[in-house]
Amino acid sequence: MKSFNPPIRTLMGPGPSDVHHRILSAMARPTIGHLDPAFVSMMNETKEGLKAIFQTENELTMPVSAPGSAGMETCFTNLVEPGDKVVVCINGVFGMRMKENITRFGGEAIVVEDEWGSAVSTDKVEQALKDNKDAKILAFVHAETSTGARSDAQSLCKIAHDNGCITIVDAVTSLAGCELRVDEWEIDAIYSGTQKCLSAMPGISPVSFNERALNKLKNRKTPVTSWFLDLNLVMGYWGDDAQRTYHHTAPVNTLYGLHEALVMILEEGLENSWARHQKNHELLRDGLEAMGISFLVDKENRLPQLNSVFIPKGVDDVQVRSTLLNDYNLEIGAGLGAYAGKVWRIGLMGHACRKENIALCLSALKDTLK
Amino acid sequence: MKSFNPPIRTLMGPGPSDVHHRILSAMARPTIGHLDPAFVSMMNETKEGLKAIFQTENELTMPVSAPGSAGMETCFTNLVEPGDKVVVCINGVFGMRMKENITRFGGEAIVVEDEWGSAVSTDKVEQALKDNKDAKILAFVHAETSTGARSDAQSLCKIAHDNGCITIVDAVTSLAGCELRVDEWEIDAIYSGTQKCLSAMPGISPVSFNERALNKLKNRKTPVTSWFLDLNLVMGYWGDDAQRTYHHTAPVNTLYGLHEALVMILEEGLENSWARHQKNHELLRDGLEAMGISFLVDKENRLPQLNSVFIPKGVDDVQVRSTLLNDYNLEIGAGLGAYAGKVWRIGLMGHACRKENIALCLSALKDTLK
Numbered sequence: 018m019k020s021f022n023p024p025i026r027t028l029m030g031p032g033p034s035d036v037h038h039r040i041l042s043a044m045a046r047p048t049i050g051h052l053d054p055a056f057v058s059m060m061n062e063t064k065e066g067l068k069a070i071f072q073t074e075n076e077l078t079m080p081v082s083a084p085g086s087a088g089m090e091t092c093f094t095n096l097v098e099p100g101d102k103v104v105v106c107i108n109g110v111f112g113m114r115m116k117e118n119i120t121r122f123g124g125e126a127i128v129v130e131d132e133w134g135s136a137v138s139t140d141k142v143e144q145a146l147k148d149n150k151d152a153k154i155l156a157f158v159h160a161e162t163s164t165g166a167r168s169d170a171q172s173l174c175k176i177a178h179d180n181g182c183i184t185i186v187d188a189v190t191s192l193a194g195c196e197l198r199v200d201e202w203e204i205d206a207i208y209s210g211t212q213k214c215l216s217a218m219p220g221i222s223p224v225s226f227n228e229r230a231l232n233k234l235k236n237r238k239t240p241v242t243s244w245f246l247d248l249n250l251v252m253g254y255w256g257d258d259a260q261r262t263y264h265h266t267a268p269v270n271t272l273y274g275l276h277e278a279l280v281m282i283l284e285e286g287l288e289n290s291w292a293r294h295q296k297n298h299e300l301l302r303d304g305l306e307a308m309g310i311s312f313l314v315d316k317e318n319r320l321p322q323l324n325s326v327f328i329p330k331g332v333d334d335v336q337v338r339s340t341l342l343n344d345y346n347l348e349i350g351a352g353l354g355a356y357a358g359k360v361w362r363i364g365l366m367g368h369a370c371r372k373e374n375i376a377l378c379l380s381a382l383k384d385t386l387k
Numbered sequence: 388m389k390s391f392n393p394p395i396r397t398l399m400g401p402g403p404s405d406v407h408h409r410i411l412s413a414m415a416r417p418t419i420g421h422l423d424p425a426f427v428s429m430m431n432e433t434k435e436g437l438k439a440i441f442q443t444e445n446e447l448t449m450p451v452s453a454p455g456s457a458g459m460e461t462c463f464t465n466l467v468e469p470g471d472k473v474v475v476c477i478n479g480v481f482g483m484r485m486k487e488n489i490t491r492f493g494g495e496a497i498v499v500e501d502e503w504g505s506a507v508s509t510d511k512v513e514q515a516l517k518d519n520k521d522a523k524i525l526a527f528v529h530a531e532t533s534t535g536a537r538s539d540a541q542s543l544c545k546i547a548h549d550n551g552c553i554t555i556v557d558a559v560t561s562l563a564g565c566e567l568r569v570d571e572w573e574i575d576a577i578y579s580g581t582q583k584c585l586s587a588m589p590g591i592s593p594v595s596f597n598e599r600a601l602n603k604l605k606n607r608k609t610p611v612t613s614w615f616l617d618l619n620l621v622m623g624y625w626g627d628d629a630q631r632t633y634h635h636t637a638p639v640n641t642l643y644g645l646h647e648a649l650v651m652i653l654e655e656g657l658e659n660s661w662a663r664h665q666k667n668h669e670l671l672r673d674g675l676e677a678m679g680i681s682f683l684v685d686k687e688n689r690l691p692q693l694n695s696v697f698i699p700k701g702v703d704d705v706q707v708r709s710t711l712l713n714d715y716n717l718e719i720g721a722g723l724g725a726y727a728g729k730v731w732r733i734g735l736m737g738h739a740c741r742k743e744n745i746a747l748c749l750s751a752l753k754d755t756l757k
Binding site for chain 1: 388389390391392393394395396398400402403405406409411412413414415416417418419420421423424425426429432435436452453454455456457459460464484487488491492580582588589590610611612613614615633634635636637638639640641643644646647649650653712718723
């Protein structure tokens with residue numbers, strides 16, 4: 018067993034995205050204790066940075082010490098009680114995963130289905146909530162990483178509240194890559210990941226809960242099933258400054274990386290980051306369409322940071338991706354679930370969302386498809 | 388918000404321990420995809436390295452993508468079914484946490500209590516298992532991080548098997564710091580952490596399950612509650628080489644660090660690492676005892692890597708630890724739970740377990756206590 022030196026790739030898949038050298042360097046700074054006053058002040062800055070990019074004043078805004086799937090589980094294990102009816106929207110893999118979470122925590126999942134590649138239908142959701150007046154939660158994916166479809170989070174939250182529900186929103190792929198306004202849109206509980214448009218290394222899941230979500234948590238009749246993700250306990254460490262009670266050992270170096278990623282996004286400006294993703298998406302789109310390649314998702318529901326395109330007829334999916342990886346050190350993503358073998362997912366996320374990467378991708382793809 | 392540059396500390400608390408520069412540098416290598424063939428081959432090496440330091444041939448030996456508490460939860464959520472009787476040994480904080488896990492997953496906890504600072508009593512455990520013939524699991528902490536007491540894992544496992552139970556063992560602080568032989572001692576399910584005697588950065592939890600434990604999992608009548616930690620799903624990614632099915636995004640860079648930590652331990656030799664911890668413990672012990680400082684744990688049950696010592700009478704706990712941190716950049720640990728304010732926990736873990744650190748610690752403590 019020898020030291021591992023990874024190949025140098027360009028990461029244009031569905032995540033992880035390219036991590037900037039500043040962030041890699043930040044991770045390599047010396048480890049300090051998770052209760053060190055210097056670390057605690059970095060934690061406070063991280064919370065403030067996350068509030069800025071979530072566009073929220075929620076006091077409970079923090080990074081969960083595990084990947085996006087654990088962020089999802091944090092929302093469901095804390096908010097779903099046995100017997101709770103939850104309307105869950107499925108238009109791709111991550112809606113299915115939400116449903117799985119609901120049933121495992123004893124909830125009753127009412128499924129609203131849409132075609133993979135479509136946005137969640139607000140009409141169908143409205144109908145489902147009218148048909149299930151005792152539903153307590155609406156859960157949906159803002160940015161479906163499996164297809165690249167964006168749903169109208171603001172309208173869905175309004176419908177939920179009009180029908181007495183709180184909302185759980187998956188923003189793993191949307192955070193920092195396209196418009197997302199937690200407070201203005203009245204999202205109640207939200208989770209994301211660090212390895213997409215934040216361009217930090219994978220392993221951390223930022224979450225944010227508002228008062229409505231916290232009330233649901235406070236009024237639980239049964240304990241939260243997970244000890245590790247129980248926010249009543251986690252908040253003893255991430256919550257009140259005076260406390261900082263030991264709960265688990267925070268992933269110190271990974272959090273250095275997240276902190277640096279937040280510094281970089283705030284330097285660029287959040288709205289500038291959104292605009293950069295949109296502008297570069299259009300550049301990539303024009304290039305792909307000029308090659309005769311078409312998109313899975315309609316223009317109006319398309320995420321700029323995740324471009325699902327149909328694999329041209331007669332082209333060998335695996336062979337093309339292997340050639341891109343082996344000859345060009347370029348990673349693009351395979352299709353997932355229903356679209357395995359049918360689409361490629363080309364990510365333009367965070368630091369990977371640069372003109373030089375688009376030039377590389379278009380040129381390498383053109384050569385490979387010849 | 389500006390880039391965070393941590394102070395340079397010497398970490399002699401209960402973890403995280405000092406991380407070697409080789410490991411910090413490894414973490415800063417460029418991120419690649421979690422399904423990249425180069426990454427998959429590193430995953431295989433990591434599994435082999437973990438098997439070597441756990442001293443096991445268990446096929447299911449892998450790093451959970453979250454801190455030690457999630458490793459604990461992985462064991463309990465997969466192995467405890469609602470209604471299962473579990474005998475759990477409490478001689479410190481982490482036994483209490485085990486009990487919490489058992490009840491949250493619907494198990495019935497039968498508690499065997501010992502004084503904090505003592506080893507788990509094999510006699511009491513034997514009696515508890517005889518009194519509870521329908522018990523299915525014995526859970527105990529090999530190395531109690533809250534006190535520095537080591538329990539006799541081999542004898543406890545034998546008693547468990549003689550009484551038809553499988554075992555869940557907490558080895559967060561013991562792995563690589565003192566003798567631990569998973570196969571020879573017939574430990575069925577075990578979890579550890581990366582931030583103790585592996586001296587890798589916090590955030591990952593190595594686990595290992597043998598066939599007996601896997602059988603318990605396979606014969607469950609109810610689904611595992613956690614989706615994120617469900618080994619039936621996680622094994623699709625970490626298990627069979629041919630598969631590598633996406634489950635969650637692995638913490639790529641943190642795993643680079645773990646891989647490098649394993650390379651370093653295997654270079655040193657596992658038994659040499661155990662011996663180094665013991666030798667340096669004796670050096671520290673002699674120095675502390677010469678200052679009139681005494682140990683919480685009896686000599687025969689004392690962990691070399693975690694030295695709990697009584698705070699001398701009339702000494703201000705917080706002030707001494709602050710002086711050590713602020714004037715000497717030296718972190719030692721506070722007491723936990725029953726021993727808060729009464730003991731210090733001085734770690735000699737992994738890369739922190741060096742003669743120069745002992746010299747610094749003894750000298751700084753002598754000056755501060757003057």
